[in-house]
Each structure stands twice: as C-alpha cells, then as structure tokens.
Amino acid sequence: MSNLSTRWKFVILATAIGTVSVPLSLLIFPPPKLPPGMVLPPAALVALIGLKLLEGAALGTGISFLVFGYAVLKRAGQPKPLTVLAYASIAWYLVNWWPHDNLHFVLGASGAIYPLLAVEYAFHQTLIAGGVILALFFYQVMRQAASRSPRSRPPLEKESI
Amino acid sequence: MGMRAKVLVTTAVVAAVCFPMTFVIWPADRLLEGSGLVPILGYGLLAGECLALGAGVAFLAFGYPAVRRLPVSPRLATASYIGIAFLLISWWPHDHLHQLVERLDFQSLIWGIAALEYFFHGGMMVCGGILALFFYRVLIEAPVRVPASPAERLQEVTAS
Numbered sequence: 001m002s003n004l005s006t007r008w009k010f011v012i013l014a015t016a017i018g019t020v021s022v023p024l025s026l027l028i029f030p031p032p033k034l035p036p037g038m039v040l041p042p043a044a045l046v047a048l049i050g051l052k053l054l055e056g057a058a059l060g061t062g063i064s065f066l067v068f069g070y071a072v073l074k075r076a077g078q079p080k081p082l083t084v085l086a087y088a089s090i091a092w093y094l095v096n097w098w099p100h101d102n103l104h105f106v107l108g109a110s111g112a113i114y115p116l117l118a119v120e121y122a123f124h125q126t127l128i129a130g131g132v133i134l135a136l137f138f139y140q141v142m143r144q145a146a147s148r149s150p151r152s153r154p155p156l157e158k159e160s161i
Numbered sequence: 162m163g164m165r166a167k168v169l170v171t172t173a174v175v176a177a178v179c180f181p182m183t184f185v186i187w188p189a190d191r192l193l194e195g196s197g198l199v200p201i202l203g204y205g206l207l208a209g210e211c212l213a214l215g216a217g218v219a220f221l222a223f224g225y226p227a228v229r230r231l232p233v234s235p236r237l238a239t240a241s242y243i244g245i246a247f248l249l250i251s252w253w254p255h256d257h258l259h260q261l262v263e264r265l266d267f268q269s270l271i272w273g274i275a276a277l278e279y280f281f282h283g284g285m286m287v288c289g290g291i292l293a294l295f296f297y298r299v300l301i302e303a304p305v306r307v308p309a310s311p312a313e314r315l316q317e318v319t320a321s
Contacts (some may be wrong), residue, residue: 034267038267041268041271044271044272044275047275047279050279051275051278051279051282051283054282057286058289061289061290061293065293072296072297072301073296075301076296076299076300090289090292090293093285093288093289094286094289097282097285097286100282101278113195113199117202117203120206120256121202121205121206124210124252124256125209127248127252127285128252131216131245131249132213132216134245134248135216135217135220135224135248138224138241138245138295139224141299141300142224142227142228143227145230145231
C-alpha cells in the first residue's frame with residue numbers, strides 16, 4: 001500500500017468503505033415495515049437501492065477526503081481557521097448522507113416530530129453553514145487563482161468578502 | 162457600496178422576501194404549526210433556509226466576475242460556481258417539498274421521496290464532486306505563480 005500513489009490510496013479506501021457501508025446501513029438502520037397490504041413497486045426498490053449505492057460512494061469518498069484532503073486544501077494558502085472549516089465542510093457534505101438519509105427513513109416512518117426536528121437541525125442547518133463556509137472559501141480561492149491567471153480578463157473588485 | 166455590504170444587503174433582502182412567501186407557496190407546514198417548542202424550532206429552520214437562499218442569490222449575483230478569471234476550463238469554473246449556489250439555494254425548496262411529499266399516499270410518497278432524494282441529495286453529492294475537482298485543479302494542477310514584473314503590476318493597477 002505504501003508504494004501506491006495517493007490517488008490510488010484515495011480510491012481504494014473510498015471503495016472499501018463504500019462497499020462495507022451498504023450492508024452495514026441495512027443492519028444499523030433496518031428499513032421500516034410497509035403499511036399492511038402495501039407492496040413496494042420493483043422500480044421504486046431499484047431507485048432506493050441506487051440511493052444506497054450513492055450514499056455509500058459519498059461516505060467512502062468523504063472518509064478518504066478526511067484522510068488525504070487536508071494537504072490539498074492547505075495549499076490554498078488561506079487562514080488556518082477557514083481552511084479547517086472548509087475541509088470539515090467538504091467532508092461533511094460527503095459523509096452526512098449515509099446517516100442523514102437513513103435517519104430520515106427510520107424517523108420519518110415513525111411520524112414523531114422532535115426526532116425529525118433534531119435531524120433537520122443536526123444535518124440541514126449544519127449543511128447550510130457548510131455551504132456558506134464553502135462559498136467563502138471558494139470565493140477567496142477564486143480571487144487568488146484569478147490573480148495568478150495569465151488570462152486577460154476584467155479586473156476584480158479589490159475588497160474581499 | 163463595498164462588496165461585503167452588497168452581499169449582506171442582497172442576502173437580507175432576499176431572505177426578507179422569501180420568509181413570508183413561504184406561507185403563500187407552502188401554507189401547511191407541520192413544523193410551523195405544532196405546539197410547544199416545535200414552531201419555535203420550525204421558524205428557526207425557516208430563517209436558516211431563507212438566509213441560505215439569500216446568500217446563494219448574492220453569490221450568484223456577485224461571484225461571477227471572479228469565475229471568469231479562473232485558470233481552469235470555463236466549463237469547470239461555471240459548474241463550480243453553480244454548484245456552490247445550489248448548496249445554498251436548494252434548502253428552501255428542498256425542505257418544504259419534503260413536508261409536502263409526506264402528506265401524499267403511500268405510492269406517491271415513495272416516488273416523491275425518491276425524486277427528491279435523487280434531485281436534491283444526489284445533486285448535492287454531484288456538486289461536492291465538482292467542487293472537489295475544482296479545488297484539485299486549482300490547488301494541485303494550477304501553474305506556479307510567477308511574480309509580476311513592475312510593468313505588469315503597473316498595467317494591473319492602471320486597469321483597475
């Protein structure tokens with residue numbers, strides 16, 4: 001493993017975690033029982049399995065990013081608090097879907113409102129905060145990269161956000 | 162008006178407009194109607210969604226000049242710019258459509274949830290991938306900076 005490039009290590013770790021996460025999600029978050037007399041249409045089952053695969057892939061990519069990503073973001077030369085927050089936000093945007101979607105399914109089926117609110121605050125509000133942090137980080141990186149670019153483009157406003 | 166003030170004003174105005182509009186477009190939201198702490202927490206969520214929508218619109222309005230100057234392909238630059246905006250704007254329709262879908266009968270509920278999850282959750286995963294590629298291209302593959310000559314710096318100052 002030590003002779004592999006970082007890119008391959010990233011892909012192998014992401015694939016391994018993604019593969020394990022799909023059966024694990026069925027174990028930790030067993031699908032809610034259907035109402036009596038209801039049958040899940042086969043096409044809907046395929047769509048839901050597709051979601052599980054996407055969530056697993058995102059979880060694996062997020063954990064790989066947590067392991068290998070900080071060195072990349074550090075190169076942006078931004079202040080350390082913003083870099084750490086951007087790193088955490090990107091990872092959260094990838095990792096969160098696995099517990100998030102599963103909890104929505106499990107808690108949504110129960111119809112209880114406080115658990116739903118807890119999910120909304122824990123996931124939706126933190127993702128919104130992550131979006132704001134990423135917009136700021138993206139803007140700062142854009143300004144820096146644009147000032148390095150040899151392209152002749154209209155000048156930027158000098159003030160940063 | 163400076164860029165920071167423009168962004169803050171745009172965010173506040175858009176949030177102030179979309180907050181009351183929520184009750185017109187999605188009149189029945191069980192997170193805003195319950196008893197006890199539920200409506201307080203529900204209004205907190207709504208405020209967060211409206212502010213995120215405002216921030217997304219401000220980013221769309223004022224972020225583009227920097228996008229045009231990026232040292233990556235215009236397609237990747239534009240996709241990243243739209244991706245960031247989607248991460249901010251999508252929560253307002255996303256959360257309320259979830260509330261709406263929950264009221265449907267079983268068959269429609271399954272298809273509604275699948276559609277929302279693919280469009281919003283899947284869309285955000287795709288945006289995450291685009292942003293990862295953007296940061297990789299800009300931070301790892303970007304050309305090494307060559308210090309500008311005095312003549313170039315003078316040209317930049319004159320142009321700005």
